[in-house]
Amino acid sequence: MAKKKKITKDMTIGEVLSTCPELAEVFMGFGMHCISCPVSQMETVEEASMVHGIDINFLLKKLNENI
Numbered sequence: 001m002a003k004k005k006k007i008t009k010d011m012t013i014g015e016v017l018s019t020c021p022e023l024a025e026v027f028m029g030f031g032m033h034c035i036s037c038p039v040s041q042m043e044t045v046e047e048a049s050m051v052h053g054i055d056i057n058f059l060l061k062k063l064n065e066n067i
Contacts (some may be wrong), residue, residue: 003050004042005019005064006064006067007020007023007060007064007067008021008045008047009044009045009049009060010044010045010046011044011045012040012042012043012044012045012047012058013027013032013035013040013043013045014040014041014042016045017035018048020066020067022066023063023066023067025066026062026063026066028060029064030052030054030062031052032048032052032054033056034048036044043062044058045059045063046051066067
């Protein structure tokens with residue numbers, strides 16, 4: 001079985017969701033309801049976490065745990 005790519009802070013939200021669509025639930029759980037917004041195609045995970053006041057390390061941990 002191939003291992004999925006690790007999610008990093010430099011990936012865009014769009015890139016994360018195209019690679020692992022199931023992670024939409026994780027983003028939604030953090031209150032990041034803008035995942036379908038056009039900006040999500042250009043906004044990195046780190047930028048989105050800053051806008052939403054979420055600790056980037058905790059978000060990345062949860063995203064990677066749910067791949």
